[in-house]
Amino acid sequence: MSEFKFHAPDEYRKNAWIKTMDEYKQMYDQSIEKPEEFWTQMADQFYWEKRWDSVRDYNYSISKGPINIEWFKGGKTNITYNCLDRHLKDRGDQTALIWEGNSIGEDREISYKELYEMVCQFANVLKSKGVQKGDRVAIYMPMIPELAVTMLACARIGAIHSIVFGGFSADALSNRILDSLCKVLVTSDGVMRGAKAVPLKGNADTAMDLCEKQGHLVECCVVVNRTGSEVEMKQGRDVWWHEQIQAQSMDCPVEWMDAEDPLFILYTSGSTGTPKGVQHNVGGYMVYTGITFRYIFDYHDNDIYWCTADIGWVTGHSYIVYGPLSQGATSIMFEGVPNYPDPGRFWATVDKWKVNQFYTAPTAIRALMAQGEQWVEKYDLSSLRLLGSVGEPINPEAWKWYFKHVGKERCPIVDTWWQTETGGIMITALPYAIDQKPGSATLPFFGVNPVLLNEEGKPLEGACDGILAIQEPWPGQMRTVYNNHERFEKVYFQMFDGYYFAGDGCRRDEDGYYWITGRVDDVINVSGHRMGTAEVESALVSHKEVAEAAVIGFPHDIKGQGIYAFVTLNVSATPSDELLSQLKLHVRKEIGPIATPDIIHFAPALPKTRSGKIMRRILRKIATDEFDSLGDISTLADPEVVGSLIENHKELT
Numbered sequence: 001m002s003e004f005k006f007h008a009p010d011e012y013r014k015n016a017w018i019k020t021m022d023e024y025k026q027m028y029d030q031s032i033e034k035p036e037e038f039w040t041q042m043a044d045q046f047y048w049e050k051r052w053d054s055v056r057d058y059n060y061s062i063s064k065g066p067i068n069i070e071w072f073k074g075g076k077t078n079i080t081y082n083c084l085d086r087h088l089k090d091r092g093d094q095t096a097l098i099w100e101g102n103s104i105g106e107d108r109e110i111s112y113k114e115l116y117e118m119v120c121q122f123a124n125v126l127k128s129k130g131v132q133k134g135d136r137v138a139i140y141m142p143m144i145p146e147l148a149v150t151m152l153a154c155a156r157i158g159a160i161h162s163i164v165f166g167g168f169s170a171d172a173l174s175n176r177i178l179d180s181l182c183k184v185l186v187t188s189d190g191v192m193r194g195a196k197a198v199p200l201k202g203n204a205d206t207a208m209d210l211c212e213k214q215g216h217l218v219e220c221c222v223v224v225n226r227t228g229s230e231v232e233m234k235q236g237r238d239v240w241w242h243e244q245i246q247a248q249s250m251d252c253p254v255e256w257m258d259a260e261d262p263l264f265i266l267y268t269s270g271s272t273g274t275p276k277g278v279q280h281n282v283g284g285y286m287v288y289t290g291i292t293f294r295y296i297f298d299y300h301d302n303d304i305y306w307c308t309a310d311i312g313w314v315t316g317h318s319y320i321v322y323g324p325l326s327q328g329a330t331s332i333m334f335e336g337v338p339n340y341p342d343p344g345r346f347w348a349t350v351d352k353w354k355v356n357q358f359y360t361a362p363t364a365i366r367a368l369m370a371q372g373e374q375w376v377e378k379y380d381l382s383s384l385r386l387l388g389s390v391g392e393p394i395n396p397e398a399w400k401w402y403f404k405h406v407g408k409e410r411c412p413i414v415d416t417w418w419q420t421e422t423g424g425i426m427i428t429a430l431p432y433a434i435d436q437k438p439g440s441a442t443l444p445f446f447g448v449n450p451v452l453l454n455e456e457g458k459p460l461e462g463a464c465d466g467i468l469a470i471q472e473p474w475p476g477q478m479r480t481v482y483n484n485h486e487r488f489e490k491v492y493f494q495m496f497d498g499y500y501f502a503g504d505g506c507r508r509d510e511d512g513y514y515w516i517t518g519r520v521d522d523v524i525n526v527s528g529h530r531m532g533t534a535e536v537e538s539a540l541v542s543h544k545e546v547a548e549a550a551v552i553g554f555p556h557d558i559k560g561q562g563i564y565a566f567v568t569l570n571v572s573a574t575p576s577d578e579l580l581s582q583l584k585l586h587v588r589k590e591i592g593p594i595a596t597p598d599i600i601h602f603a604p605a606l607p608k609t610r611s612g613k614i615m616r617r618i619l620r621k622i623a624t625d626e627f628d629s630l631g632d633i634s635t636l637a638d639p640e641v642v643g644s645l646i647e648n649h650k651e652l653t
């Protein structure tokens, strides 16, 4: 049986930026053979106060010296100038952001001119609080326009923003503030979630207290009034957004930034240790997010584009704010959740704004698929021209449902593989040029040179299965781990000398299409959110009754992967339902609700080697019911442990 391939209808192809496979190939080859020429053409489409001296300088090999990645060196620009000022003349009155609030009927359209004024005004507030170029500003906010305004205001004056997803706990927030010593925190009183208002400022207070105990003072906390709930405002530190902006002018000159000055930090989980501060710099990130946005979503003037991500994650940074705005797009920012007030919300919203490009995550598709297609059929989705998927491999069933019921078998689906570290999309279809196969991210974007390696780091040819690595830098690549370049080198460049190691496994088929098979390290992907198993383990063992914990991912129908925790208690403690809920609560407090284990398995002991190393391979097999393929357990210090774990597991599931 030949594989299903989707070739987008000709009526869309006529106006597409890239129309055919030949065109893609020609541009791709140029981008790889003559990267400097290619990226010069791309970067020339942006405004530069001073042009660069060299397009690309890099060292990708630890054995040759420190890892170094630079793009457009010597160039001076400002990303907000490119996202706002340069559009004022031609599209000042065009809508830049459509804000779709949590409740039906609550929305706002913000033009480029208005957004420009809001950004200038808030940039002046930041300046009045002493924020200068290079200072770090933490942002802990729901999906409200002020969030985008704060990012752009920071970028305008050269401050480095560090957004912490609103679902993270006070502990997680304080760790992130401390790591980069943020001077100011911007937050809101609360968050609207479905029918209720959930407080946020209390978490911010706790986080700031924790920072103070560690000797770091957050000098100022700006609070947006979102829910009108009661909050404590600390004298001399906390101020209201609406009061602060009143006194400020709507004019704020941009700070011209070196292309390699930092733009933002975004924390992400890895195999080991605490989350890393992924640092992106101004010039390369700007060019890469703008160009990928235009080609991959085939964005044209007057289109309405919607990415459902939260700006707390990289997807929102790159494809709600920076990429779309630098291209003069109209971008929707959605505050709510897919199932409020009912599971038709996404489709009602597509219908309401006549959305042309819709970009979401497989976990959302699976959750809505489970509610039945009647929710989709209720609405007119004929405005849609393209669908996107991001965050985890999309299983063929979800792909087909999305394709059939949402895209009505006429919209191409771009399955976009990328990472917080890559800044922008790396492997994806170009909607009208590259035919799609359900579950494959298809082919590399311009300038991306992927390779599949075997365990020894040898590049594999043709159709094969291997470890995904990238051979040369691209402009959107992270430059360093904030304040810890050594960690950057170690995590991404030490494993395979001369390559960027992505952490994913991947298969390449006969057509050269890439199929991401999932992480090859101790990172799991829960609802498209990356989680280090080590982080969850360390949260668990910080509970007084826990002696040891081993956390692994297991297949989950909606979330993609769920969190399975094997927990050994201290001798004085006994397993109980109460302790089980206590442990879940404890993890929520330490990290946030997204890290809550789905299954906690109280294990009398864990399988270990004689040298004391936990055999995760065996735990993974147990959690996925693969009792027959446990492999060699004779090297265990106590092979008996395995039998009792299997018994326990069967009772639990």
Ligand code: WT7
Residues within 6 Å of the ligand: 268, 314, 315, 389, 390, 391, 392, 393, 394, 415, 416, 417, 418, 419, 420, 421, 441, 502, 503, 504, 516, 518, 519, 525, 528, 529, 530
């Ligand atoms: C990891 C990166 C990129 C924004 C959202 C996640 C997985 C991401 C895909 C995809 C298969 C994917 C990978 C990657 N992933 N997109 N289209 N197909 N897997 O960003 O939190 O940095 O996570 O998400 O495992 O390494 P992130």
